[in-house]
Amino acid sequence: MVGTEFDFEAAARGMNTSHDLVLIATDQVPRRRLQRLVAGLARSLDLAASRRPVSLVLLGGIAASDRIELERYARILPIASSTPDIAEIEEAVAVLVPLKLPNADLIHGRDPINEVMAVLGPLKATSDHIALINAAADGPHAVRETLRRYANTGAGWTDEVEDNDE
Structure with missing residues (x-):
């Protein structure tokens, strides 16, 4: 010193x-x-x-x-x-001694969207599946909105509001 x-x-x-x-x-x-x-x-x-x-x-x-x-x-x-x-x-x-960190892929895991697609397989993935998977990239609100539209379509409902002011 x-x-x-x-x-x-x-x-x-x-x-x-x-x-x-x-x-x-x-x-x-x-x-x-x-x-x-x-x-x-x-x-x-x-x-x-x-x-x-x-x-x-x-x-x-x-x-x-x-x-x-x-x-x-x-x-x-x-x-x-x-x-x-x-x-x-x-x-x-x-x-x-510095820590030896594991590989980043092991820490963060694999891409969840790719994992879902791998489980579904290319032949089983429908356009509805693809729409939900794409919505997942935009977060939970987008997934809820996509599911709401899917359920409304299945029930025969539309997003249009009827005007009953006659």
Whole structure:
């Protein structure tokens, strides 16, 4: 930070859409010293007007009171073991890893109009079906109006209003 050095075991910064500053500390660092380091880093980031979030990966156990103090300055990602395996590390830092989103077609599904046409089949789709499907593209009001006209036609009714003022 602007020429200041901090004595952490390791540090990494996020790339692309992640702006996190990730610090690594072991249980070999005295907790008071670690608290001062993290607090000093947080103050330096504030003075530099940085909006970079800080995450601290802690290897080894941590007392609840120490964790509460550190959480004032950073997101704490504890790993119970001093010598973790890959699975423990991946689990602890999972919140820092971007989500892998499924394919957009799976999220939004297929086009409903095409799905209806596929179920009806080209030979079974009547002009009335097509009219309803086309109305669906214009929303529920258009579908209601198309159904009303369909029912009126089937009942022999017209939309014309009779004039009984004779």
